[in-house]
Amino acid sequence: MAGQPLIYARGLVKRFGEFTAVAGIDLDVAPGEAFGFLGPNGAGKSSTMRMIGCVSTPTAGELRILGMDAVHDGPRIRARLGVCPQLDNLDPDLTVRENLVTYARYFGLSRAESRRRADELLEFVQLRDRAGGKVEPLSGGMKRRLTIARAMVNEPDLVLLDEPTTGLDPQARHLLWERLFRLKQRGTTLVLTTHYMDEAEQLCDRLVVMDGGRIVAEGSPRSLIETYSTAEVVEVRFPGMPEAGARYAGALEGVGKRVDPLPDRVLVYVDDGDAALAEIQRRGLEPSSVLVRRSTLEDVFLHLTGRTLVD
Amino acid sequence: MALRTETAAARVVHPTVAVLERHLTLYRRLWQASVFSSFVLPVLFLLSIGIGVGGYVGRVQGVDYLSWIVPGVLASTAFQIAVGESTYSVLGDFKWVRAYHAMRATPVEPVDMVRGHLLYLVFRVTIAVVAFLVVVVFFGGLHSPWALVTPLVCALLTVSVAAPVTAFAATIDHDSYFSLLFRLVVLPASLFSGVFFPVEQLTAVLRPLAYASPMWHAVELCRAATLGRAPAWPVPVHAGYLLVWAVAGLFLAVRAFRRKLED
Numbered sequence: 001m002a003g004q005p006l007i008y009a010r011g012l013v014k015r016f017g018e019f020t021a022v023a024g025i026d027l028d029v030a031p032g033e034a035f036g037f038l039g040p041n042g043a044g045k046s047s048t049m050r051m052i053g054c055v056s057t058p059t060a061g062e063l064r065i066l067g068m069d070a071v072h073d074g075p076r077i078r079a080r081l082g083v084c085p086q087l088d089n090l091d092p093d094l095t096v097r098e099n100l101v102t103y104a105r106y107f108g109l110s111r112a113e114s115r116r117r118a119d120e121l122l123e124f125v126q127l128r129d130r131a132g133g134k135v136e137p138l139s140g141g142m143k144r145r146l147t148i149a150r151a152m153v154n155e156p157d158l159v160l161l162d163e164p165t166t167g168l169d170p171q172a173r174h175l176l177w178e179r180l181f182r183l184k185q186r187g188t189t190l191v192l193t194t195h196y197m198d199e200a201e202q203l204c205d206r207l208v209v210m211d212g213g214r215i216v217a218e219g220s221p222r223s224l225i226e227t228y229s230t231a232e233v234v235e236v237r238f239p240g241m242p243e244a245g246a247r248y249a250g251a252l253e254g255v256g257k258r259v260d261p262l263p264d265r266v267l268v269y270v271d272d273g274d275a276a277l278a279e280i281q282r283r284g285l286e287p288s289s290v291l292v293r294r295s296t297l298e299d300v301f302l303h304l305t306g307r308t309l310v311d
Numbered sequence: 312m313a314l315r316t317e318t319a320a321a322r323v324v325h326p327t328v329a330v331l332e333r334h335l336t337l338y339r340r341l342w343q344a345s346v347f348s349s350f351v352l353p354v355l356f357l358l359s360i361g362i363g364v365g366g367y368v369g370r371v372q373g374v375d376y377l378s379w380i381v382p383g384v385l386a387s388t389a390f391q392i393a394v395g396e397s398t399y400s401v402l403g404d405f406k407w408v409r410a411y412h413a414m415r416a417t418p419v420e421p422v423d424m425v426r427g428h429l430l431y432l433v434f435r436v437t438i439a440v441v442a443f444l445v446v447v448v449f450f451g452g453l454h455s456p457w458a459l460v461t462p463l464v465c466a467l468l469t470v471s472v473a474a475p476v477t478a479f480a481a482t483i484d485h486d487s488y489f490s491l492l493f494r495l496v497v498l499p500a501s502l503f504s505g506v507f508f509p510v511e512q513l514t515a516v517l518r519p520l521a522y523a524s525p526m527w528h529a530v531e532l533c534r535a536a537t538l539g540r541a542p543a544w545p546v547p548v549h550a551g552y553l554l555v556w557a558v559a560g561l562f563l564a565v566r567a568f569r570r571k572l573e574d
């Protein structure tokens with residue numbers, strides 16, 4: 001089993017009529033990895049996830065999950081997957097605990113084992129005190145945690161999370177990240193999609209950046225930043241932006257390795273932020289604000305596609 | 312990897328049964344709401360039409376009107392539950408609850424979803440029908456021990472009606488189509504399938520509609536059973552016709568589920 005990828009894809013394509021959602025991608029995800037798809041809405045992340053989850057048939061290409069063929073072994077593969085979908089599909093008329101027990105039974109577990117796992121998982125996602133309550137009054141973060149508990153009920157070899165924290169408030173996101181990090185530490189293989197770079201940086205060992213149905217870059221968050229960006233970024237704002245943006249961008253040329261004018265600010269990619277600040281002052285430019293920060297995956301994405309991730 | 316072998320070995324329940332269980336778990340929470348429509352209403356119906364109207368009608372085909380109408384109300388109860396529980400709840404489990412999408416991510420297949428749903432309806436109908444029969448005994452509405460097979464007939468009717476309606480509910484995107492179903496199919500089927508009066512009363516033009524309706528065949532079989540006489544057509548023809556609807560409906564429903572859940 002060692003060395004065999006959990007997910008193996010070659011030339012994977014998904015078309016819906018005329019529209020090509022996934023335009024031929026290759027993937028290898030190893031056991032124990034936390035693997036991410038980063039990209040804006042419509043990049044093809046969810047379509048890829050649905051093919052990996054064996055609920056959507058690839059239009060072309062080869063896809064093997066857990067060493068089995070995704071098209072022919074759907075039920076056997078799904079028996080060993082845990083899926084946390086983008087849209088909540090918990091049963092609102094069942095209690096929190098019944099949601100888990102009912103779902104465990106879909107995997108063929110005995111009643112006693114289903115109950116045992118439900119209680120254990122409610123503990124894990126910190127919902128034990130809500131076990132007998134309805135799902136409807138739970139907050140968005142609690143519902144998502146319950147969905148993740150549900151995805152773990154069959155002790156899956158591979159957990160798929162489609163935008164796990166979209167729509168959650170910051171506190172709920174951090175709580176969820178912390179739980180997912182625990183799963184990762186236990187050696188669970190995680191595959192997630194996100195359009196949040198901080199999420200990808202926090203959780204993923206390795207990720208692919210998708211745009212227009214293709215993979216445009218691949219690597220660890222660190223290596224992607226090193227390859228496609230610089231150590232630091234200086235965000236400079238001037239009075240009179242955006243009209244004056246191009247002029248100021250010209251004036252900043254040479255301060256760093258690259259200059260990117262955005263509507264509201266100019267990004268300067270540099271290795272040493274403080275040195276760049278000194279240079280800006282030396283040139284007598286008078287910005288209304290300056291911010292030096294570490295480079296993020298957002299910068300990688302901007303560089304690769306010329307667009308920002310979240311519009 | 313040890314975990315997986317354990318999981319595989321622990322597989323003790325069929326996915327169809329697991330789906331049935333989900334419906335039963337939900338029903339345990341909501342059953343009170345169904346008592347009136349599935350049980351009290353048919354009894355009220357029997358009292359008002361069977362005894363009230365029956366007092367004016369006198370005898371129909373050689374028996375008192377109450378005894379004549381009992382099998383009709385019986386089949387009609389099964390019909391109402393079968394149709395009623397295969398419309399909004401099926402659409403809702405695709406559109407609002409997305410319960411079928413949740414099942415799709417597990418080893419549960421569309422055929423399990425459909426079978427689990429239909430088994431649940433058979434359970435619901437059987438309870439309602441048996442309860443109704445018990446009440447009817449006290450009114451002297453049953454004339455033959457063959458009445459014991461009526462729950463079987465009602466179960467068959469349930470599948471032959473619920474399966475195609477489930478297929479319909481899994482095909483449409485909007486619940487407004489249900490009002491068409493209720494007005495153009497369910498209501499005429501309830502009125503012209505020999506529940507309240509013999510189909511021989513219908514003009515020759517309308518009579519084929521009764522023959523086409525699975526409901527009429529179930530009513531005929533139930534009436535033959537509770538009155539202890541032969542049905543209009545041979546029993547295998549009535550039962551076979553219901554079976555054709557059930558099998559065709561099952562096929563269409565599974566296909567509709569598969570299409571809805573693909574992509």
